[in-house]
Amino acid sequence: MTHPHLRPATEALAVEFGLSKDEWGLVLQKLGRTPNVTELGIFSVMWSEHCSYKSSRAHLAKFPTSGPRVIYGPGENAGAVDIGEGLACIFKMESHNHPSFIEPYQGAATGVGGILRDVFTMGARPVALMNALRFGDPEHPKTRRLVDGVVRGIGGYGNCVGVPTVGGETNFHRGYNGNILVNAMAVGIARADRIFTSAAKGAGNPVVYVGAKTGRDGIHGATMASAEFTEEAESQRPTVQVGDPFLEKLLIEACLELMESDAIVGIQDMGAAGLTSSSVEMASKGGAGIVLDIDAIPAREENMSPYEFMLSESQERMLMVLKPGREAEAEKIFTKWGLDAAVIGHTTDTGRLQLVWKGETVCDLPLGPLADEAPKYERPYRKPEPPAALEPTAVPPMPFPLALTKIMSCPDMASKRWIWEQYDRHVMGDTVQDSSSDAAIVRLHGSTRALAISCDVTPRYVQADPYEGGKQAVAENWRNLTAVGATPIAITDNLNFGNPQRPEIMGQIVAAIEGMAEACRTLDFPVVSGNVSLYNETNGQAIPPTPAVGGVGLLEDVQRRADLAGMKEGDVLILVGRTHGALGSSLYLRECFGREDGAPPPVDLALEKRTGDVVRGLIERGAVHTVHDLSDGGLACAAADMALASGVGVYLEPHAALPAHAWLFGEDQARYLIAVAPHEADEVYEAAERAGVDAEPVGVAGGCEIAYGDEAVDLADLRAANEGWLPAYMGGGV
Amino acid sequence: MKTAVIVFPGSNCDRDAADALARVTGARPHMVWHADTHLPDGVDLVVLPGGFSYGDYLRAGAMSARAPIMQAVRAHADRGGLVLGVCNGFQILTEAGLLPGALMRNAGMRFVCRPVRLAIANANTPFTRAYRDVRETTIPIAHADGRYYADDATLDQLEGDGQVVLRYLDNPNGSARDIAGIVNARGNVMGMMPHPERESDPTLGRLGGWPIFQSIAEAA
Numbered sequence: 001m002t003h004p005h006l007r008p009a010t011e012a013l014a015v016e017f018g019l020s021k022d023e024w025g026l027v028l029q030k031l032g033r034t035p036n037v038t039e040l041g042i043f044s045v046m047w048s049e050h051c052s053y054k055s056s057r058a059h060l061a062k063f064p065t066s067g068p069r070v071i072y073g074p075g076e077n078a079g080a081v082d083i084g085e086g087l088a089c090i091f092k093m094e095s096h097n098h099p100s101f102i103e104p105y106q107g108a109a110t111g112v113g114g115i116l117r118d119v120f121t122m123g124a125r126p127v128a129l130m131n132a133l134r135f136g137d138p139e140h141p142k143t144r145r146l147v148d149g150v151v152r153g154i155g156g157y158g159n160c161v162g163v164p165t166v167g168g169e170t171n172f173h174r175g176y177n178g179n180i181l182v183n184a185m186a187v188g189i190a191r192a193d194r195i196f197t198s199a200a201k202g203a204g205n206p207v208v209y210v211g212a213k214t215g216r217d218g219i220h221g222a223t224m225a226s227a228e229f230t231e232e233a234e235s236q237r238p239t240v241q242v243g244d245p246f247l248e249k250l251l252i253e254a255c256l257e258l259m260e261s262d263a264i265v266g267i268q269d270m271g272a273a274g275l276t277s278s279s280v281e282m283a284s285k286g287g288a289g290i291v292l293d294i295d296a297i298p299a300r301e302e303n304m305s306p307y308e309f310m311l312s313e314s315q316e317r318m319l320m321v322l323k324p325g326r327e328a329e330a331e332k333i334f335t336k337w338g339l340d341a342a343v344i345g346h347t348t349d350t351g352r353l354q355l356v357w358k359g360e361t362v363c364d365l366p367l368g369p370l371a372d373e374a375p376k377y378e379r380p381y382r383k384p385e386p387p388a389a390l391e392p393t394a395v396p397p398m399p400f401p402l403a404l405t406k407i408m409s410c411p412d413m414a415s416k417r418w419i420w421e422q423y424d425r426h427v428m429g430d431t432v433q434d435s436s437s438d439a440a441i442v443r444l445h446g447s448t449r450a451l452a453i454s455c456d457v458t459p460r461y462v463q464a465d466p467y468e469g470g471k472q473a474v475a476e477n478w479r480n481l482t483a484v485g486a487t488p489i490a491i492t493d494n495l496n497f498g499n500p501q502r503p504e505i506m507g508q509i510v511a512a513i514e515g516m517a518e519a520c521r522t523l524d525f526p527v528v529s530g531n532v533s534l535y536n537e538t539n540g541q542a543i544p545p546t547p548a549v550g551g552v553g554l555l556e557d558v559q560r561r562a563d564l565a566g567m568k569e570g571d572v573l574i575l576v577g578r579t580h581g582a583l584g585s586s587l588y589l590r591e592c593f594g595r596e597d598g599a600p601p602p603v604d605l606a607l608e609k610r611t612g613d614v615v616r617g618l619i620e621r622g623a624v625h626t627v628h629d630l631s632d633g634g635l636a637c638a639a640a641d642m643a644l645a646s647g648v649g650v651y652l653e654p655h656a657a658l659p660a661h662a663w664l665f666g667e668d669q670a671r672y673l674i675a676v677a678p679h680e681a682d683e684v685y686e687a688a689e690r691a692g693v694d695a696e697p698v699g700v701a702g703g704c705e706i707a708y709g710d711e712a713v714d715l716a717d718l719r720a721a722n723e724g725w726l727p728a729y730m731g732g733g734v
Numbered sequence: 735m736k737t738a739v740i741v742f743p744g745s746n747c748d749r750d751a752a753d754a755l756a757r758v759t760g761a762r763p764h765m766v767w768h769a770d771t772h773l774p775d776g777v778d779l780v781v782l783p784g785g786f787s788y789g790d791y792l793r794a795g796a797m798s799a800r801a802p803i804m805q806a807v808r809a810h811a812d813r814g815g816l817v818l819g820v821c822n823g824f825q826i827l828t829e830a831g832l833l834p835g836a837l838m839r840n841a842g843m844r845f846v847c848r849p850v851r852l853a854i855a856n857a858n859t860p861f862t863r864a865y866r867d868v869r870e871t872t873i874p875i876a877h878a879d880g881r882y883y884a885d886d887a888t889l890d891q892l893e894g895d896g897q898v899v900l901r902y903l904d905n906p907n908g909s910a911r912d913i914a915g916i917v918n919a920r921g922n923v924m925g926m927m928p929h930p931e932r933e934s935d936p937t938l939g940r941l942g943g944w945p946i947f948q949s950i951a952e953a954a
Binding site: 152155156159160161162244245246247249250336337338420421422423424425426427428429432443448558559 | 743744746747749750753767784785786788789790791844845846847848874876878929931932935937938
């Protein structure tokens with residue numbers, strides 16, 4: 001009797017697997033026959049949004065992706081940039097949103113595992129992890145449990161693997177109540193002349209499988225990640241994979257050891273859509289074909305069908321194509337590390353994916369339609385209409401101490417110490433600055449140079465105006481890297497949006513991408529890798545559009561860096577940049593008055609660049625050491641951050657022209673706050689003047705209060721409010 | 735001075751420990767694989783590094799304590815050779831019976847990574863002599879299973895004999911009597927939860943753990 005997974009597929013099954021009726025028609029047309037269930041399963045995951053980028057590809061092409069430092073842009077497992085001295089930095093960010101909502105610990109843990117594999121697959125030793133997390137309203141009944149699980153999952157995986165988690169960002173908003181975002185970023189270092197790609201060139205080369213045995217977990221995970229959620233989401237828990245960071249650590253060491261030789265032709269991790277996606281990508285990129293012997297695949301469970309083997313998303317598995325005759329060399333290394341490995345097939349010149357099971361060919365598909373010729377859509381979209389700007393006079397004032405305390409202790413601004421103290425931030429011995437800085441700084445091992453890394457996006461801005469919000473996400477990332485003294489190099493992105501089949505959501509996607517692309521072009525900040533996560537909706541309610549940006553910069557001398565701590569009694573506070581008092585979509589408006597209206601601050605990219613270049617130049621010359629970028633909460637919150645980090649108070653001068661709340665809490669872009677000794681101030685003013693950038697003294701450091709005119713908040717009280725919120729919240733029972 | 739670092743599957747501070755040893759001795763340590771049965775000839779000091787050997791499966795350190803190389807480490811200790819276990823290394827030493835007590839899940843039930851202030855309770859050991867002029871130091875911890883436990887009689891004996899070497903000033907994990915590090919009765923085997931190798935690099939400007947390595951170098 002024919003196995004059910006080898007029987008002819010039907011349109012109804014195609015729809016159940018997430019394809020549209022048109023797409024089913026296309027499968028029949030491309031194939032010229034009816035596929036069996038296994039073949040349909042392979043089509044459906046390869047054509048899922050998650051694997052094919054079918055709704056976003058046309059627009060992703062708008063990103064600038066090249067530059068003098070770019071070695072590999074989008075299209076490989078991760079992006080690679082030249083950082084000099086024969087080294088490449090390889091990095092990427094990826095989402096694990098749906099699994100983390102269903103099973104927060106394993107969802108987040110396997111998100112970290114997956115992104116690490118993308119980086120070491122290319123030959124890089126991972127050196128840093130970051131994450132960008134968005135949770136629902138703290139008062140929502142699920143939020144506390146999700147925070148707890150996600151943080152434990154990230155820590156549980158990263159700590160064990162031994163890669164430091166050096167920073168990230170965490171927001172709370174009711175817009176994520178039914179669909180949290182867990183975006184993880186990994187950064188690795190490789191020799192620039194020894195980067196591995198996935199292309200499986202040549203025929204007759206052995207295909208080697210190494211790592212965890214394949215079980216029935218995660219089948220159709222890529223399809224789940226490409227559909228909206230409903231109330232029944234939790235019934236999908238069996239499709240969430242289980243991670244084993246210990247096994248991942250062994251895989252990292254074994255793969256990097258094998259990569260010391262020239263035995264590997266191509267290598268690819270098995271991530272979303274498992275063996276299907278990895279084998280199809282390797283063979284199609286190499287212009288080859290591939291035959292897999294299903295019976296040779298290491299199995300964790302009995303009686304698994306070809307369909308289950310091909311669609312399983314069991315974690316910690318790698319696929320590689322070796323040069324013929326090098327199998328024994330690889331096996332020796334895998335045995336040393338206690339890893340299961342097997343030759344499971346070979347490459348061909350047929351341009352087809354062929355599966356043999358019990359001596360019979362059970363799947364025979366052309367690679368083209370699965371990969372390059374997958375459907376691509378120009379989905380209709382409605383251009384968003386940005387709100388009008390908000391004049392400062394249209395926003396009510398609030399006493400300074402009250403407003404500052406409210407904002408500094410709100411869920412988005414409150415200290416995330418409770419989170420990052422659960423992450424090992426120092427393993428590998430190169431963490432120079434971690435989570436408490438504008439950007440993390442990780443030294444290149446054995447060198448005096450360092451990488452700066454930051455993750456940023458301001459979803460409320462993108463919600464209000466996707467184009468300006470997209471620009472701002474890139475600009476803020478660039479600014480954070482600049483604020484520690486780094487030269488920004490390139491970004492990865494993680495585009496989290498709702499259902500692209502709704503024109504208003506597609507409009508957000510298009511506008512945000514165009515805004516980001518413009519910022520990337522002006523700031524010489526190419527996109528080298530990324531991930532698109534769509535269908536982040538529950539019961540028709542989309543998340544706030546959240547295009548997270550993960551940027552990497554380079555410090556030529558780690559001693560020439562800046563931090564927001566280190567301000568001393570008597571220092572002058574200099575504001576670099578111009579303040580108009582932009583309060584639209586500001587934290588002040590939201591936290592003090594519950595309002596989320598008004599245009600976000602516009603980003604003048606040319607000014608952003610000019611201003612950042614002045615600040616970076618000052619840091620590089622060793623003229624300033626204490627710098628903070630201005631973002632959420634404006635001048636007052638930046639000054640408060642510096643005061644808390646430095647343990648010294650601040651006095652801010654009243655502004656002559658602007659209303660106090662606009663001056664203090666306006667979120668105008670392209671601004672930095674610098675603290676210097678009085679005799680060093682002139683150098684800052686002169687550098688700014690030469691570049692045509694505003695710089696003015698706005699206050700002095702000293703005392704134990706944050707004061708504005710004759711109003712003040714005690715620093716200790718502010719610290720208690722800022723540090724207290726998250727532990728108190730999480731202490732409220734999980 | 736000749737040093738060795740044992741590499742277990744899942745060790746992840748092996749390179750960091752090796753770097754600190756190289757900095758203080760001027761020579762790279764021997765990296766010894768857990769499945770080996772012999773230490774290199776003439777080794778003065780063996781370091782069991784931090785990490786998650788065997789994924790902390792079963793119990794942190796339980797499987798590594800039974801690794802082939804541990805016979806040789808035990809023989810080295812019996813000969814009076816120096817052994818330092820850091821974090822997971824400390825867990826392995828207690829599981830192997832080379833140090834008394836056990837390391838249990840933190841009282842807060844969570845992984846904790848933060849710099850902690852430590853009192854130098856005994857500066858008269860081969861591992862702490864370079865702290866003789868200071869009363870306290872700061873070294874980061876990074877662990878989920880660092881709560882030191884032993885019965886009262888053992889704790890009294892450890893304290894009475896000066897085997898408690900480092901104490902937490904703000905106990906982060908519920909350790910009995912604030913114990914962060916101990917030595918064996920002979921004084922040649924030390925286990926500590928804080929990571930001195932992470933505070934031993936002058937270019938990072940944090941040197942709270944450096945005297946541990948200076949002491950070792952002086953001792954040989």
